[in-house]
Amino acid sequence: MISKNGIVSVYGFLLGLSVLFVWLLLQNNVFLGTYVDRTVVNPLHLFIVYTAISNVLVRVVNRGITYKVCAQALFLGLVMAAGLLISIQAPASWKPFGWYMCVMAIFHYSEFLSIAVCNPKTLTSSSFMLNHSVAYGVAATTSWLEYLLWHYFLRDMKTIHAISYCGLVLCAFGEALRKGAIWTARDNFTHLVQQEKTQTHTLVTHGVYSWFRHPSYVGWFYWSIGTQIVMINPVCVVAYALASWKFFKDRIYYEEITLLNFFGEDYISYQEKVGIGLPFIRGFVVTRDKE
Ligand SMILES: C[S@@+](CC[C@H](N)C(=O)[O-])C[C@H]1O[C@@H](n2cnc3c(N)ncnc32)[C@H](O)[C@@H]1O
Numbered sequence: 001m002i003s004k005n006g007i008v009s010v011y012g013f014l015l016g017l018s019v020l021f022v023w024l025l026l027q028n029n030v031f032l033g034t035y036v037d038r039t040v041v042n043p044l045h046l047f048i049v050y051t052a053i054s055n056v057l058v059r060v061v062n063r064g065i066t067y068k069v070c071a072q073a074l075f076l077g078l079v080m081a082a083g084l085l086i087s088i089q090a091p092a093s094w095k096p097f098g099w100y101m102c103v104m105a106i107f108h109y110s111e112f113l114s115i116a117v118c119n120p121k122t123l124t125s126s127s128f129m130l131n132h133s134v135a136y137g138v139a140a141t142t143s144w145l146e147y148l149l150w151h152y153f154l155r156d157m158k159t160i161h162a163i164s165y166c167g168l169v170l171c172a173f174g175e176a177l178r179k180g181a182i183w184t185a186r187d188n189f190t191h192l193v194q195q196e197k198t199q200t201h202t203l204v205t206h207g208v209y210s211w212f213r214h215p216s217y218v219g220w221f222y223w224s225i226g227t228q229i230v231m232i233n234p235v236c237v238v239a240y241a242l243a244s245w246k247f248f249k250d251r252i253y254y255e256e257i258t259l260l261n262f263f264g265e266d267y268i269s270y271q272e273k274v275g276i277g278l279p280f281i282r283g284f285v286v287t288r289d290k291e
Pocket residue numbers: 181185188189190191192193194202203204205209213214215216217218255258259
């Protein structure tokens with residue numbers, strides 16, 4: 001069952017997305033009458049006004065954590081709407097950025113919604129993973145700057161949409177694998193690595209966990225590289241691959257120590273049967289004593 005804050009997030013996200021609906025109505029002169037020229041609706045002005053009004057509405061209606069959830073879901077709905085609008089309306093050299101915005105909004109919103117359904121006990125306003133870490137924010141900002149630089153100096157590069165399509169396929173694969181892992185592990189999946197075993201924590205070895213030991217990390221790794229291919233950012237493609245690889249190498253090493261403590265022999269047998277799924281990462285491997 002989805003938690004109350006999960007439902008609130010659906011309202012927030014749909015409210016943000018609805019700016020597109022208002023834009024369509026305005027485009028068709030539903031509010032302004034048939035005498036007004038279609039070009040009168042400036043999407044940027046509409047977004048500014050709509051963002052201000054919807055934020056006030058969300059602030060007035062919600063309190064505490066519910067407000068934090070609704071405001072972030074609203075933000076992601078607006079990002080998704082802006083991404084779709086840019087994908088449809090903007091010049092060819094801006095379209096990859098519109099696709100990137102959609103990919104980001106889908107990832108972060110579905111992250112929250114998946115936890116709201118699969119493990120509501122652990123749901124917090126941080127479950128959107130928007131403020132994941134300082135490094136994550138720096139990486140995102142760097143990728144926007146790289147996009148702007150190439151766009152300024154070599155705009156034609158951003159119109160090679162075949163490259164972006166390959167990135168979209170990689171993002172779809174990574175996203176499906178990550179969400180597949182959350183929906184398979186259900187309440188065994190927590191965003192924060194557990195240091196103590198809870199009574200209900202069981203070892204998951206079926207579904208996507210029978211393909212890879214760390215399917216959600218494999219998915220996130222390829223998704224993050226995919227986002228930079230979508231944007232046709234050659235420097236960040238390499239930088240993201242190296243930075244995510246290092247991040248997951250350290251994380252997996254630490255997580256496997258905790259999992260070996262929790263599940264002992266069962267986890268060793270699992271390690272023997274199933275690989276990690278990321279290149280050149282071994283995790284924390286225990287060698288059995290020879291009898
Ligand atoms: C962010 S989740 C990542 C799970 C896994 N590393 C993956 O990539 O799909 C981290 C939590 O999942 C738990 N976990 C990891 N692998 C597990 C498994 N095979 N069965 C049950 N729990 C697992 C860990 O104890 C940790 O608290």
